[in-house]
Amino acid sequence: MxxxxxxxxxxxxxxxxxxxxxxxxxxxxxxxxxxxxxxxxxxxxxxxxxxxxxxxxxxxxxxxxxxxxxxxxxxxxxxxxxxxxxxxxxxxxxxxxxxxxxxxxxxxxxxxxxxxxxxxxxxxxxxxxxxxxxxxxxxxxxxxxxxxxxxxxxxxxxxxxxxxxxxxxxxxxxxxxxxxxxxxxxxxxxxxQLTDRSMSIAQGDVDLSPLDIDSEDELGVLARTINYMSDEIHATHRDLERRVQLKTAQLQKSHEALDFQYRLARRIGEGPLQGAELEQWLSEFSRLADLENLDLCLMTPEGEAPYEHLVRGFGNNHCDPGDCQVCVSTCGSTVEGDQRNYRFPLEVDKRNYGVLVCSLPQEEELDEEQQQRLATFADSVTAAIAINEREAQERRVALMDERAIIARELHDSLAQSLSYLKIQVTRLTRANRGEQVDRDQVQEIIAELKEGLDSSYRQLRELLTTFRLQIGQGGLRGILEQAILSYREQHPQLSILLDYRLDEIPLTPHEEIHLLQLVREASQNAVYHSQGDRVEISLLQGVNHSLEVQIRDNGIGISDAPEKRNHFGMSIMQERASNLDGELAIRRRETGGTEVSFTFVPDYARNREVIWQEA
CATH class of the missing domain: 1.20.120 (Four Helix Bundle (Hemerythrin (Met), subunit A))
Structure with a gap:
């Protein structure tokens, strides 16, 4: 009771x-x-x-x-x-x-x-x-x-x-x-007391002294429950604050790591990394990742020893220079003596450029986030080396292509002109061997030799101009306007008009170079051989995203056998047209003069058509 x-x-x-x-x-x-x-x-x-x-x-x-x-x-x-x-x-x-x-x-x-x-x-x-x-x-x-x-x-x-x-x-x-x-x-x-405590808890104030209600009735049970709940909430708040601080620190480190990766990626995109600069990046990464002992060994794919060995801290105490291939090919965690080593090979497309080694005491291990950061840094270094190698290879290929173009241009112009001149010299020699020399024939051959030499010299100057050609900030339109201005200054009697409507068409450098050379070749033929006083150059967008280039003059018109002498430029234009997978047509105009028309589909339109077909 x-x-x-x-x-x-x-x-x-x-x-x-x-x-x-x-x-x-x-x-x-x-x-x-x-x-x-x-x-x-x-x-x-x-x-x-x-x-x-x-x-x-x-x-x-x-x-x-x-x-x-x-x-x-x-x-x-x-x-x-x-x-x-x-x-x-x-x-x-x-x-x-x-x-x-x-x-x-x-x-x-x-x-x-x-x-x-x-x-x-x-x-x-x-x-x-x-x-x-x-x-x-x-x-x-x-x-x-x-x-x-x-x-x-x-x-x-x-x-x-x-x-x-x-x-x-x-x-x-x-x-x-x-x-x-x-x-x-x-x-x-x-x-x-319970009401005041409930209001305090509702306002978020849980760091209070316990309720002084020492009874065994319902309110005492409720007071003990609220005290326990307040303690639990306070402990939860402390734990949440600790977690928030820990998570904030982790987010800060993640932000620093992302900023580091962003700056490294941007730097890789700007140009090749040298050894001294790469060592600075390795030092900054070591500080951000809280990893003191790092080894970065850079090797050529054919080499057996590193050409660059960057060490942060004490590095790997068990590094054996004579056993580099085993170290490079090993991946993951290994225990060697009193050290635990984590290796991250620098591999891309089955090619190995070295290894990144992180050394720790034997009893310590890397967490998943640190391993991910090391792998990301190793991938960035690998990408930098691969990009440098790819750019060097592209430069070598570009150099070889440029030499091939020079050889082709020489073959298609000067070589043919020289062959023609050699034939004329042979004719002249035969004409002089006879007992009776045909003066008219000799004069004709000499005139053709002179004309051939002039043509060869002109082609040589055009080739020099072509090899020195650069498309600046004005693009294709700007270089065409400069060329037309030069023609007008050299031939003031000619009226040269340009109708350019490709400002909104994205052209690749390859397409711009071939278009420029094709227009220059056709316009030069019109200037030097048409004997007219008007040249019209138009670059328009045709049907189905194609481009149409036309060069028209009001001169004497092209001959019935254009492949005859002094028309070596036509074969060059044909070859440039084939390089762009286009169609080149040269015809005599009904109203007089010659028309050179060229039609092709640029790369952007082809890619769009492929995407539409796949969709």
Missing amino acids: LNRIRQSIVYRIGTLMLLTVLVALSSMVASYVISDAAENDAAAVNLAGSLRAMNYRLAATAPAGDREATRQVADQVARRLQRVLDISDFVADDSSSAAARYTEVQNHWQQEIRPLVESVAAGQTPMNSFQLARRLEPFIGEVDALVSEYQQIAETKIRLLRVVQLGSLFATVLLVYLSLYILHRSVEQPLQ
């Missing part, structure tokens, strides 16, 4: 309410019982008091000799004495003082007073009223004592009722005060 009261506020408050109700019920029951017991006390006092008056009536009636009246009064006294006994709280044989007093009055009345009164009324005992009254005074005194007894009994009950009511009132006030105290101490104060 006590445990239930101590462990439950509801049970405790219910007990107090039950006690209050019991006190109230007890007070009401006691008041009812006492009131019920005192119900006839007033009647008994009145009856006892009326006996005194009846005695005085007997003292006045009996000496007068009225026996009937005296008898009636005596009967009334006897009935009232019996009535007093009937409404009293005791019986005649009770041992209480009131019962003894009543018995004494009853016996005195029956044994002495009533016989005396009846005797006086019958005249047997002569006695006047005064004498009879004096004789009745002891009995009247006994009746007064009986009345006093009844008054004391009534007063005792009233005092008892007052005590019961006062006790009930005190008990009720005490229970109410105790209830309020318990509610204040066990409910209001803890509930206020």
Whole structure:
């Protein structure tokens, strides 16, 4: 029972309410019982008091000799004495003082007073009223004592009722005060603390002292739960703060690593990395990755020993220069003596350029993120070396292509011109061997030799100009405008017009060079051989993303056999057209003059068509 009261506020408050109700019920029951017991006390006092008056009536009636009246009064006294006994709280044989007093009055009345009164009324005992009254005074005194007894009994009950009511009132006030105290101490104060703590937790303040509620009831359980919850939340906040700080540090390191990789990639794109600069990048990577001992060995694909060995920190203590191939071909983690070595080969397209080695004490290991950073750095170094090698190879290929172009140009121009001149020299020799020399034929051959030499010299100058040609910032349009301006200055009698509409067409350098040479060759033929006064050059976009190039003049027109002498440029234009997979057409215009038309599809349009077909 006590445990239930101590462990439950509801049970405790219910007990107090039950006690209050019991006190109230007890007070009401006691008041009812006492009131019920005192119900006839007033009647008994009145009856006892009326006996005194009846005695005085007997003292006045009996000496007068009225026996009937005296008898009636005596009967009334006897009935009232019996009535007093009937409404009293005791019986005649009770041992209480009131019962003894009543018995004494009853016996005195029956044994002495009533016989005396009846005797006086019958005249047997002569006695006047005064004498009879004096004789009745002891009995009247006994009746007064009986009345006093009844008054004391009534007063005792009233005092008892007052005590019961006062006790009930005190008990009720005490229970109410105790209830309020318990509610204040066990409910209001803890509930206020719980409310304040809940508001603090709702505002995010969990770093508070524990609730001082040491009880076993529901609020105590709730307080301990909130204390535990606050501790858990506070611990969770501390753990989250620690994780946030750790994650922030990791993100900072990741940001630095990404920035490092970005700067390294940008630097790789700018040009080749030299050994000293690569050593600086290795030192910066070592600092960012918190790795002190790094070895970077760079080897040629055919070599057996590194041509560059960059060491950060102490490096690999077990590095054996005579066993480089084993080190380069080994990948992953290996334990060598007191060291644990992680190797990352510099490989691309099955070609090995060296190895990156990270050395740690034997008991330590790299985490996954550090291994990823090492692998990324190794890939970047590999890409830098591969790009450098590829650029060198591209330069070698470009040099060979350029030499092949020079050889082809010489073959297609000067070589053919020289062959033609050699043939003319042979003709001239034969003409001079005869007995009779045909002067006209010799003069014709000499004129053709002169014209061939002029043509060869002109072709040589064009080849020199071609080999020195560079397309600047103005692009194809700019170099064409410069060439036309040069033609106008050299041949002011000619009207040379340019219609260029390829500003929005992306052309590759290869396409621009061949277009430029083709236009220059056709325009030179028009300037030097057309004998006209107008040359029109147009570069337009045709159907299906093709490009159309036209060079027209208003001269004498091309001959019926254009492949005859001094037309070696036509074969060169044909070859340039085939390099662009285009179609070249040279024809005589109906209105007079010659038209050179060239049509081809640029690379961007071909790639777009391939993508559309695949889609």
